[in-house]
Amino acid sequence: MLSFDDLGPKSSATPVILLHGFPLSRAVWADAAASLGKHRRALTVDLIGFGQSAGRDAWTLDDQARAVREVALQAGITRFVLGGLSMGGYVSLAYHRLFPQDLAGLLLVDTKSVADTEEGKEGRNRMADVARREGSATIAKLMFPKMLAPTAPQRVQDQLMSIMNACPAPTVATACIAMRDRPDFTPDLAATKVPVHVVTGRHDAITPPEIGKQLAQAAKGGYTEIADAGHMAPLERPDAVAAAINAFASKLD
């Protein structure tokens, strides 16, 4: 069973389950979930092998989605908004493919729906090797320069570094392989009946606003751009991201 935090009132308002990105943990959602928890139930989950959740030798994005469903069932939640940041977005898209009937809404934050290119897949293999050989600290140093808006305060920079450094190296390597092997989820979005909302940091250097807008267009969903945020919008502007999520979820209550 995955570790998770369960915040906010157990009222009739649509609950939200939030998934972190790579190589992160539910800590990246802590402030945004606290803010969202003033309005509705918000769960933040450590995916398999991340944060306080135990690892496995190998897993796929579908395995992660199935484990998230167990969290929802354990919490007694059968209809909810599922939201994912970057890699958490890929897991959310995998969940949407497997269990669309559970979803009141799908929230995609600083993420994309397309599969990796051949060059991208080679990059994943190289990164998995680096993680196995040199550990998470090297991966954190490699990733850090692209993660935040140029204006991110030192406190946020330090928080991000410490979350990335804490990610176990075997999990980093396994995640690279799982992300490498993910399918193109774009056709699912085009065909979905689930309401979709996309949130993107204005300075996201990994999945820039152009990609977020394309996602929203493909899904005929809504789009919110977060000023003064990069690829880690929930960490950088937690209140603004929580407000966007709450506005989306309010329409589904």
Ligand code: MLT
């Ligand atoms: C993330 O933040 O989760 C990663 O950028 C996802 C990826 O590497 O594709």
